[in-house]
Amino acid sequence: MGFKEVNLWHRLIEDDSHDLLVEAEGLLGFYGGPEAPQPEVTFLRVHQINEGKRKSQDAILEIMNYRREKIGEYWVGQVRRIDLPAQQTGNDLRDVSYRFGDVLSEYPEAGKVWRHWASNVTPESGEWTRWAPHYHETWLHVVQNSWFASRRRASRYGTDEIVSLDGLSITTKPAFYCALGEAVNGPRGYFGSNLDAVADCLSPKQRETTPPLAITWHNFEKSHENLGGDFMKSLLSVLERFHVRIDPR
Numbered sequence: 070m071g072f073k074e075v076n077l078w079h080r081l082i083e084d085d086s087h088d089l090l091v092e093a094e095g096l097l098g099f100y101g102g103p104e105a106p107q108p109e110v111t112f113l114r115v116h117q118i119n120e121g122k123r124k125s126q127d128a129i130l131e132i133m134n135y136r137r138e139k140i141g142e143y144w145v146g147q148v149r150r151i152d153l154p155a156q157q158t159g160n161d162l163r164d165v166s167y168r169f170g171d172v173l174s175e176y177p178e179a180g181k182v183w184r185h186w187a188s189n190v191t192p193e194s195g196e197w198t199r200w201a202p203h204y205h206e207t208w209l210h211v212v213q214n215s216w217f218a219s220r221r222r223a224s225r226y227g228t229d230e231i232v233s234l235d236g237l238s239i240t241t242k243p244a245f246y247c248a249l250g251e252a253v254n255g256p257r258g259y260f261g262s263n264l265d266a267v268a269d270c271l272s273p274k275q276r277e278t279t280p281p282l283a284i285t286w287h288n289f290e291k292s293h294e295n296l297g298g299d300f301m302k303s304l305l306s307v308l309e310r311f312h313v314r315i316d317p318r
Contacts, residue, residue: 101177
């Protein structure tokens, strides 16, 4: 199989040395795996493996797209290879299992979102709204993970003075943060995953090189209804503290 036919790749490396441990197409047991001491995680259809390195104390799991470019990462710490099946003949690729430390992804659907992100799909505005509401929290997790894995800061990169939100799509709190990140920093953009993180993104040290921000909020009352009065009160307090002007429509 040529690697261009594979959308999502997983690579396990050692943090300090950057030595490769294993690289494979699929992964089983990491996303929403069972809570157990040293859970077993299986790398499916392995393409590369460091047979001489069975364990590590500071491993990182890298998520890669169809071009094998890193788009996300998880620090997993201690890992130990359980066994090494014999190399298969022909085109068959072997599966290899590792014992992880207690670090697994708590988002069972993250693999599905990562697979979408890893495919040859151009990011576009409103992309996340086409996923069912129960995916919003997972989408936000992937946004945040990918944002910081690419070494970007919790900051405003967009230069628009006025951005827009549509309350009809903001049906959950994670949906609000997805919409805000996209409005400020473009498709798949991050601008906080809770109110404290939004405040960090708006802090004066981040705003020295960008103009003041204003938000045109369409269907504002619908957002108020979906998010609740207490949340909206806290949110507006944060925005007011950093001189963000809200224009409710």
